[in-house]
Amino acid sequence: MNILAIDTSCDETSVAITDGRRVLSNVIYSQVLLHKKWGGVVPSIAKRAHEEKIDFVVEEAIKKFSIKEIDYIAVTQGPGLAVALEVGIKKAKELAAAYQKKLIAVNHLEGHIYSAFVQNSQGNPKRDFKFPYLALIISGGHTEFVIFRNHLEYEIIGQTLDDAAGEALDKAAKLLGLGYPGGPVLERLSKEVKNIDSHSFPRPMLKSKDLNFSFSGLKTSFYYFLKSQAAKTPLSGVKELASSFQEAVFDTLIKKTEMAIKQTGINRLIIGGGVIANSRLRNLMRSLVKKYQGKVLFPSYKYLAGDNAAMIGIVAGYKADKKLFVEDIDKLDRTPRMSL
Ligand code: KG4
Numbered sequence: 001m002n003i004l005a006i007d008t009s010c011d012e013t014s015v016a017i018t019d020g021r022r023v024l025s026n027v028i029y030s031q032v033l034l035h036k037k038w039g040g041v042v043p044s045i046a047k048r049a050h051e052e053k054i055d056f057v058v059e060e061a062i063k064k065f066s067i068k069e070i071d072y073i074a075v076t077q078g079p080g081l082a083v084a085l086e087v088g089i090k091k092a093k094e095l096a097a098a099y100q101k102k103l104i105a106v107n108h109l110e111g112h113i114y115s116a117f118v119q120n121s122q123g124n125p126k127r128d129f130k131f132p133y134l135a136l137i138i139s140g141g142h143t144e145f146v147i148f149r150n151h152l153e154y155e156i157i158g159q160t161l162d163d164a165a166g167e168a169l170d171k172a173a174k175l176l177g178l179g180y181p182g183g184p185v186l187e188r189l190s191k192e193v194k195n196i197d198s199h200s201f202p203r204p205m206l207k208s209k210d211l212n213f214s215f216s217g218l219k220t221s222f223y224y225f226l227k228s229q230a231a232k233t234p235l236s237g238v239k240e241l242a243s244s245f246q247e248a249v250f251d252t253l254i255k256k257t258e259m260a261i262k263q264t265g266i267n268r269l270i271i272g273g274g275v276i277a278n279s280r281l282r283n284l285m286r287s288l289v290k291k292y293q294g295k296v297l298f299p300s301y302k303y304l305a306g307d308n309a310a311m312i313g314i315v316a317g318y319k320a321d322k323k324l325f326v327e328d329i330d331k332l333d334r335t336p337r338m339s340l
């Protein structure tokens with residue numbers, strides 16, 4: 001069962017062909033360079049770039065196939081940037097109508113959760129599902145704890161009340177003049193530092209017993225710290241600042257994840273989203289689950305941490321098995337604040 005999947009939720013135009021859990025092709029056109037000089041994603045630029053590239057990305061993804069070999073079309077409905085989501089949905093509707101294919105709408109966050117189960121065209125890795133899982137989505141737009149009970153069954157048990165973890169990293173990097181996206185730059189600089197937590201910035205929300213996050217206070221205290229430093233001398237020790245900020249975010253994530261393990265009694269973790277590309281965070285998560293004799297699964301290949309259509313196609317495969325198709329294609333609309 002071949003699925004052509006489209007994701008245009010933010011600043012990547014991506015199209016994949018999947019079959020069950022296997023990815024037969026996946027093309028990603030990243031707009032990062034277009035947004036870099038603005039220090040973040042600019043909606044109007046994102047919309048135009050998706051519109052300019054979508055046909056090319058579809059053609060590249062489908063190159064080795066004929067449309068006859070495609071059974072269904074899948075598309076990200078939300079959450080994401082409204083004007084960006086629109087482009088993918090419009091294209092998916094066009095393809096579904098032109099070739100008489102059923103359409104499957106997918107939640108982008110489900111995609112991040114399923115990215116640990118995506119296989120290459122040879123069917124590797126052969127990870128089996130062993131429900132329930134504690135799933136953690138850590139991206140530029142989301143920080144969420146989810147109980148993943150069974151296929152397509154989720155319960156959100158904690159989330160950020162303001163900024164997402166990746167957003168906090170991006171904002172801190174911007175304050176340090178390090179460009180966009182910030183996560184990878186902070187990771188690189190942190191590797192060059194001996195004392196990785198010399199500033200020990202505050203760890204937000206650890207006193208509360210719930211599983212929610214709030215990173216905006218951390219960003220504000222970082223801002224005022226930089227301001228007070230800059231008043232004295234020109235800013236120095238950028239690497240130490242970058243590393244200490246990263247550590248404050250990651251330590252908060254780890255401590256809350258430990259609370260989640262204790263509260264739910266689930267020691268099998270799945271982590272998805274752009275921030276889990278970070279090797280320091282992966283190592284911290286590995287040590288944490290070891291303490292609880294558990295297991296942690298990351299996206300099966302590195303490209304699957306960030307946004308991609310392959311993960312959308314995999315979810316769509318499970319939805320097709322349950323005949324969860326879009327009933328009225330004309331009524332399908334982007335849902336920027338869609339939750340699980
Ligand atoms: O999942 P994603 O590509 O897009 C969203 O759905 O938001 O996540 C993007 C986020 C950005 O905040 C970016 O700074 C962060 O992932 N990120 C990283 C790394 N690579 C990307 N954060 C920390 N370390 C990295 N290596």
Ligand code: ZN
Nearest residue numbers: 108139306307
């Ligand atoms: Zn994403």
